[in-house]
Amino acid sequence: MFRGHSERNLDPKGRLMLPPEFREEVLASSPEGKLMLTNFDGCVVGYPMPEWERIEKSFQGINVLDKRIRNLQRFLISGAVEVVLDKQGRILIPPYLRSYAKLDKDCVLAGVATKFELWDKETFEARRRETEETFDADMADLAASGFELRL
Template identity: 75%
Template sequence: MFRGHSYRNLDAKGRLMLPPEFRETVFEHSPEGKLMLTNFDGAVAGYPMPEWQRIEESFERINILNAKVRNLQRFIISGAVEITLDKQGRILIPPHLRNYAKLEKDVVLAGVIQKFEIWDMTRFEERRRLTEENFDDDMASLADEGFELRL
């Protein structure tokens, strides 16, 4: 499970050091340190292999006669690349994903339960600000979906 966020820097080659707790989660699901990266929601999403397999299986079960489904499938699946953590715990983010997410140097890794996201720091902070401004409405939408939060 991925949770929390961490501020990091991409090196000149597009490599990113994962925080220790994210590396542990990757190795729990894939002892060889493999994961899938893809474009999603303005960021790069990183999935442990078992979670990625569920995504592909979900796409296999849906109706491809729907053009919106085909477009999303094409976008998510064709953007995907399998990567392996190196010995230093870094991942190499391919140029097409760095371009899509507008990643340059300062990035944020955000844990989002079954995956983590890699955001350009400025875009991440802007998204958080907008979420904060719309918090009450967004929480009402979550409640409509069956989400319960007891504080």
């Protein structure tokens, strides 16, 4: 599982150093150090290969007549790129993903269970503030829809 968040810097070539615990998680599922990056929700999302394969399989047998599903599939799958950890534990974020997520030098790497997200630092902080401000109302809405979170 990917947990926690940390501030990171992209180097001038667009490489990002993963923290040791994230590298271990990637290597546990792919000894070659492969993982998949894609665009989603304004950030770059990194998936270990088994998790990515599960996502791709979920698109098998989709209702191709539903334009929303086609658009989601097109967005996620066409935005995906396989990357490999280098010997220093870095991954290269392609220019189109850096552009999509507005990544420059200052970034936040956030662990989100079975994946991690790479955010522009200012965007990440703004999203966290927004979440804090609407937390109680959002939790009440989610509870009304049947979601249960035990903290």
